[in-house]
Amino acid sequence: MKYVVFNSQLKQLFNKCLGDNQCAAPVVELDYRHKGSLVIVNGTCLHNHHFEWRSQPLSNKMAIGNLLLAASILYSGNTYTTAAEIFDTFKLKFFSENDFYYIQRKYLLPVVNSMWNSQQQQLLSEYEGNTDLIVAGDGRSDSPGHSAVVKVTEVNNSYSMEKEGLIRCLNQLEEAHVTVTTLATDRHPQISKLMKDEYSTISHQYDVWHMSKSIKKKLAAAAKRRECAELQPWIKSIGNHFWWCSDSCNGDAIELKCWENYQVYCHTGDLEVFHNVLLKNVPKRIAFRYEGTVARTLLAALDNNTNVGRKQATTISGEKRWKLQWSKASHQFVVKKINDPKEFTFRTDLLNATLDMHKSGSETEQSAIKIPVLARNSTGRGEKPFKTEAIEGLISRLGKNE
Template sequence: MIAYQVVFHQIPTQKYLRGHNSSFGSLFSGISSNYDNDISFHPSDADTDNEESEDEFIEEHNVNFVSEMKYVVFNSQLKQLFNKCLGDNQCAAPVVELDYRHKGSLVIVNGTCLHNHHFEWRSQPLSNKMAIGNLLLAASILYSGNTYTTAAEFFDTFKLKFFSENDFYYIQRKYLLPVVNSMWNSQQQQLLSEYEGNTDLIVAGDGRSDSPGHSAAFGTYSLMDTKTNAVLATSVVKVTEVNNSYSMEKEGLIRCLNQLEEAHVTVTTLATERHPQISKLMKDEYSTISHQYDVWHMSKSIKKKRAAAAKRRECAELQPWIKSIGNHFW
């Protein structure tokens, strides 16, 4: 649930959290239950007798750990908190032994007082053996569009304890990305349900690759409602799924149209660039959809051809007219 809450702090969506339990005892229910594989947790570091009471404490107080204020604490200042016993007996005797352990941004302090009382203190709450601060840091990095490398350099310069790159990608893969996918699917279902029965849907489609030219490994294709600018469908295509990188755009369009068809959304008009494979596809397999060419791409093509022609001596007088021709075409 914390991962969901971070998403909504970054992307405010009021409706999505309705019906979700905010209890942190079931923090990641529905996403993953294999907590024993958490690489930031070591059984020898935990007091198993306190696990149930730990979750009860979280649920009882029902604290919103996403919006709760956090602070940077220096080690020298932290030590001042452990001059006296913090055990259950609260004898307030001097502490004679302290042991500090770190798990990412979490610090665990184990102490023993003069009367041989033992206590443990954690800088962060836990939920299902996961330090909530580690989860929130990983979520903040991903959902704010940053990278682990940039964040790690900042924390290292500041000498602030931080988790490893492996831990970051583990949290991202196991908790954060499933939340993003779940949120996207839920919003898309709600969005597409509003288009059922629409008889005048005009969409624009375009593809994008991870690198220019014909050496791209991945390509994305999206369909957008030209009236509302809402993205109705999107798909990711890997080059190994098609004959070559040039064919990824065609495959992406097919998947997007299939998504809309499965959602009972009917497209009446589609505007794309002048991709030969897409033109043939629309003519042969989607003849019921009016296929039109995107004006921007055509204007760009005209400008490019006029610019090339103007470089020839006999067409030099064309140069001042290039921009006006493009404007007229629009």
């Protein structure tokens, strides 16, 4: 357990000598030093006895509190900037940005990568030899210029990034002897062509949710015309009917008529949930280095895998819990299930693994996230000028305009 202690309260602990002799004489001199969140108090009593007190235990000359605090920032999906603003507002002693990224690079990223590799190997071994495996896939593009696991410089253009990501995923599953029988995606043209030409043994199905959303969007646009206004009250029912058709056709494409890519009832709802978790750990509007992006993506995966399939919460009497929530899409209140609270045991496991790695000094290159050699983004930029020259040029231009 840890506590926040005010300086005025801390001083009350050092009224009397804490030296080895325990003479209890009045303290006549106190000196405070800080190393991040660690405070070191050196005191001298009336009898010239000296003592030293630390607010945190040390491990290999590093304050444990600094290590765990840096780890907690990353493992909870937050950023140094956000934490630093909170600490600065509260006037709480904190370590520097350089110290944070040193700890992250040396200990935190290897721990995240190591834990994910262990979980991934376990999952792959469970699915090895499974002949009825259905997987879902979807891409997530970061803002222009920001880091991504597949960078635009690795492919011809940004449109091809999702295709390249899928190829890597399918190849990795094949190398792990995991057989994919059905893949559910959105209607990305490159993905459709890729599956037809190079992965014809895999049944490629379109996500029912995306198609239903597309149908309702087109119907909503048509209903705005005066001659089609009567469509409006039927839009939701038509979308629901499409879901029912895909679910009840029993895999028969003929019964589903022309909708052959919807004959296996598939949707990427769980994947959308993961994307929400990913958005917390890897916000699109914040630029991260490559290894930081990978580690935060793995943290989102650990979070998702820990909490996937949560049951619906119940009251003390055993009744299932529900809530009413306003839907922007349907412009009405809809009923939503309330799930059991999320569990974050993986964060505790990560913190314990961080302590173990630091105490044993066992950080290895095998645990580090490998950074591929990538071409730099080529967005028509010229050579970066020296900062002093750019400033002189700006001042010169401003002077001419006065």
